[in-house]
């Protein structure tokens with residue numbers, strides 16, 4: 001794990017964390033709070049993968065979810081715990097690698113898994129492990145909500161396109177909806193993907 005997480009450890013050490021403090025995407029808010037057309041997802045257990053300093057995890061906890069947030073860098077987790085404490089939100093923040101989730105002792109049967117900016121940074125091999133491991137800890141009809149940049153969208157981020165998302169998740173997940181999540185970053189095209197686990 002040492003070499004894989006060096007880049008993000010460096011970013012957190014030098015304070016280069018442009019993603020921190022972003023707004024919660026409209027797609028996630030619609031899912032959690034409901035819309036005129038669709039009711040809110042019933043609360044349950046949620047996992048925030050690559051949680052960073054915990055903004056999405058804290059948001060989910062504030063809306064009644066039992067939340068675990070994992071990141072493989074220790075530093076943002078300290079800040080996430082402080083932010084959750086200040087917000088009065090209860091979140092289990094744990095250091096864990098998404099590519100080895102089922103061996104990390106974080107539990108399983110999660111009803112909702114959220115990823116804001118994690119898979120789009122990974123290599124192909126890590127993406128393969130991500131799909132396997134996220135699937136292993138998901139409840140039978142879990143939802144998976146991913147926000148990702150496409151390739152070429154942001155300097156230094158490999159990105160992931162629609163076709164790759166569909167191909168990687170097709171064996172175990174149904175794509176329920178996808179669309180623009182541009183308000184997260186008005187300079188870079190950004191997309192959300194909402195999947196449901198097939199039992």
Ligand SMILES: C[S@@+](CC[C@H](N)C(=O)[O-])C[C@H]1O[C@@H](n2cnc3c(N)ncnc32)[C@H](O)[C@@H]1O
Pocket residue numbers: 008009019020021022049050051052053054055056070071072073076096097098099115116117118121
């Ligand atoms: C772009 S940041 C986004 C952080 C947070 N989700 C947010 O929206 O503020 C990506 C995060 O994913 C984490 N990460 C990347 N690969 C990971 C892996 N294999 N296991 C756990 N965390 C990972 C990084 O350390 C970093 O905190």
